[in-house]
Amino acid sequence: MTKALEHLRVLDMSRVLAGPFLAQSLADFGADVIKVERPHHGDESRTFPPYLKNSAGVETDESAYFMSFNRGKRSVTIDISKPRGQELVKALAARSDVLIENYKVGDLRRYGLDYEAIRAVNPRIVYCSITGFGQTGPYRNRPGYDYIFQAMSGLMSITGGPDELPGGGPAKVGLAICDVITGMYSSFAVMTALAHRDRSGKGQHIDMSLLDTTIAAISHINMRYLIGGFVPKRMGTGHPSIVPYQMFLAQDGPMVVAVGNDGQFAKLCAILGRPELAQDSRFRTNPLRVKHREELVPRLEEAFVQKPVNVWIESLTKQNVPCGPLNDIPQVFADPHVKARGMHVRIPHPRAGSVSMLANPARLTATPPTYDRPAPRLGEHTREVLSSVLGLSDQEIDNLAATAVI
Numbered sequence: 001m002t003k004a005l006e007h008l009r010v011l012d013m014s015r016v017l018a019g020p021f022l023a024q025s026l027a028d029f030g031a032d033v034i035k036v037e038r039p040h041h042g043d044e045s046r047t048f049p050p051y052l053k054n055s056a057g058v059e060t061d062e063s064a065y066f067m068s069f070n071r072g073k074r075s076v077t078i079d080i081s082k083p084r085g086q087e088l089v090k091a092l093a094a095r096s097d098v099l100i101e102n103y104k105v106g107d108l109r110r111y112g113l114d115y116e117a118i119r120a121v122n123p124r125i126v127y128c129s130i131t132g133f134g135q136t137g138p139y140r141n142r143p144g145y146d147y148i149f150q151a152m153s154g155l156m157s158i159t160g161g162p163d164e165l166p167g168g169g170p171a172k173v174g175l176a177i178c179d180v181i182t183g184m185y186s187s188f189a190v191m192t193a194l195a196h197r198d199r200s201g202k203g204q205h206i207d208m209s210l211l212d213t214t215i216a217a218i219s220h221i222n223m224r225y226l227i228g229g230f231v232p233k234r235m236g237t238g239h240p241s242i243v244p245y246q247m248f249l250a251q252d253g254p255m256v257v258a259v260g261n262d263g264q265f266a267k268l269c270a271i272l273g274r275p276e277l278a279q280d281s282r283f284r285t286n287p288l289r290v291k292h293r294e295e296l297v298p299r300l301e302e303a304f305v306q307k308p309v310n311v312w313i314e315s316l317t318k319q320n321v322p323c324g325p326l327n328d329i330p331q332v333f334a335d336p337h338v339k340a341r342g343m344h345v346r347i348p349h350p351r352a353g354s355v356s357m358l359a360n361p362a363r364l365t366a367t368p369p370t371y372d373r374p375a376p377r378l379g380e381h382t383r384e385v386l387s388s389v390l391g392l393s394d395q396e397i398d399n400l401a402a403t404a405v406i
Contacts, residue, residue, distance in 0.1 A: 003030025004367035008194070009389075011036060011092050012073060013113075014102040015043045017146070017176055018210065019130050020069035021183030022190065023100050027072030028360045028369035034096075034385055035070065035376065036089060039077040039406060042378040043070070054351040062351070067375040071347070071357060074381035077406050080111045084405045089113055091390050094121045098190055102130040105140045115205040125203040126193040128186055134209035146176035146210065153178070153214035158221060161236040168234070182213040243289040243296060244268070247326060248304040254326040255309045257316070262286065267319040271312075272303035347371045382406050 008031040012023035020035075020043070027033040037043055048065035079085040090113070093099055099118060101108060108114045115127045129135060132144030150156050150172055160171030189206045197203050215222065224230040232240055237256065239245035244265075245258050259265045262285055266278040277283055277299060282292040289296055304312065309325050316323045327335065333344055342359055349355040360369035386392045386406070400406045 006030035009096045010098040011096045016045045017179035018182040019100045019102040022186040025187045033073040035073045035075045055353045070375035075376035076382040076385045077379035093118045098126045100128045128206040130208045135207045146178045149178040149210045160234045178210045178214045181217045185213045250309040252308040258322040271315045349374045
């Protein structure tokens with residue numbers, strides 16, 4: 001099978017999430033991704049529990065977190081603080097199409113591995129720098145993790161329940177969403193830069209910031225402020241412009257309903273046994289429902305609690321009223337539709353026999369994603385890469401190991 005990106009080599013010098021996510025996305029479609037790590041330490045996410053169990057049920061040192069963002073890669077260990085290590089990275093970069101790094105601004109310049117230094121040995125390289133605040137601006141030298149950017153981007157100001165309710169106040173999204181968003185935006189940026197290179201013959205430097213990408217992802221919420229001065233409030237599971245569009249408690253648990261137009265609202269009311277609500281002058285149109293939200297929602301809550309989730313979903317789905325259960329993670333992977341879509345895959349693993357992985361959600365008919373290898377062990381491919389890519393002899397590689405360069 002032809003792999004869409006099998007002609008590309010990617011040097012992944014990033015750690016933890018956003019950069020590794022980007023690199024894994026390229027590996028899924030065939031790119032040869034070489035992950036450069038510190039000898040004896042590696043990517044710090046290798047230490048994040050829980051850990052994979054081997055075929056005998058014994059816990060290994062392989063982290064589920066690390067495995068989430070590093071499949072399909074080859075791992076080499078190189079000490080970039082040593083001049084010979086810097087030479088090795090430059091030699092690999094000279095033979096690569098993309099370099100990804102997420103060091104603090106200016107750190108790689110100390111090792112002669114910044115964009116200008118790498119461009120000098122490979123003018124065609126696409127060099128992607130991922131940082132918290134970007135390469136410019138007054139905050140460029142600040143450290144930061146995802147949580148910081150959820151707060152500073154405004155995301156937490158619109159996430160969570162209203163202050164006046166018990167348990168209300170700003171809330172963190174339940175995953176490192178700023179990192180994931182940055183990885184996604186970076187994928188597009190890298191492919192755009194490669195398309196430009198294919199036409200012009202010239203590479204370029206990409207400056208990606210977790211703060212920038214999260215602000216961009218808040219999209220229409222921010223545009224409502226920029227255009228109309230609207231400052232959104234936290235609404236829990238509700239929607240500022242559409243009612244009803246929120247979670248409701250059924251007889252046996254929570255579910256969500258997303259009524260997008262007046263016709264769907266009339267159908268919802270009929271199914272709930274409250275057809276008069278659709279004719280009520282306060283609720284006939286969505287703008288009126290938004291205005292009278294506090295009067296409408298309690299009436300709907302009284303109706304939903306009368307029957308279990310599956311009964312409501314079956315009835316509403318038959319009438320094309322958008323709805324769904326509020327699943328926990330085990331329920332997600334037990335869902336027949338998720339199974340049919342193949343979002344859970346198993347790939348061979350040398351220690352566990354096979355290992356569960358999340359599938360790449362992109363469905364391409366001619367060049368689908370492939371999962372040829374699990375996340376690598378630290379330095380698993382050092383000798384292989386130095387030999388096959390750089391042409392070093394066994395003796396030269398032994399000398400590098402003896403001098404703690406690799």
